Amino acid sequence: MKMSDTRQIAAAPADVYAALLNPEVLKACVPGATEVSGDSENGFEATVVQKVGPVKATFKGQVTLSDMIENESLTITGEGKGGAAGFAKGGAEVRMRPSETGTELSYDVEAKVGGKLAQLGSRIIDGFAKRMADQFFTNLQDTLEGPSDEAEDDADAPAKKGWLGRLTGKE
Template sequence: MEMSDSRVIKAPREVVWAAILSPEVLKACVPGCTELTGTPEEGYQATVVQKVGPVKATFKGTVTLSNMNEPESLTLSGEGKGGAAGFAKGGADVSFKEVEEGTELTYAVDAKVGGKLAQLGSRIIDGFAKKMADQFFTNLQDAVEGPADADAAPEAEGEAAEEGKKKGWFKRMVSG
């Protein structure tokens, strides 16, 4: 399964680059990630809980960063084993380009599955892989940019206020 897309993140390229190298940001961005330890140089160990169609599994695996050409491009690769559910592995070539609005992030994703997961059929797997990639890069964008309407967040109540505080936390951390 292969797919590609791009999005503009309203932040300098160096901030977006630093975000994607941060273990805290990666853990927050990977859907279903319950644990992530390691460093960009040595790679990360991750635990991810996901439900793909009728199959729910806990994947334990690694995430590595390679082909790092700061701050222009890198490759994110991951591989996880989900016991009886099978395995998933894939990678994303990510490039960062300065544009007037901030940073254009372009990614090309390639994913493969095996075991019970592969028996679900390509339509389910392709849809799930697309959803996971979109969610990862949306989470990255939220961590860097903050809420769409930053002025409204402080007046928001309950969960909306909490969500407003969570978003943009990485950008506040590096610029604060």
């Protein structure tokens, strides 16, 4: 299964790149992630709980980063085992370039599954993989930009800052 997409993120390429190297940001962005530890040099270990069709599994796996060009691009490769449910592996080539609104982020994702998951059929798997990738990059965008204007409609709601603002204490 392969897919590609492009997103506009209202943050500088350096901030987007730094976010992709931060285990706390990755934990917040990966749908179903319960644990992410490690670093960009040695790789990350992750635990993700997901339900694909009728199959629910806890995947434990490794994520490595390669082909890293600071503030421009990187390749994310991961593999996880979900016990009797099977395995999932894949990767994403992520590219960032400055745009008028911040960063144009584009990605190409490829994913493969085996075991019980593979028996569900390609339509279910392809739809699930697309939703996972879309949700990851939506979560990344929300983490970097803070809440959308629609989320700020409630004037009494406390202001939320993007991840960089929360870490530095400024917006």
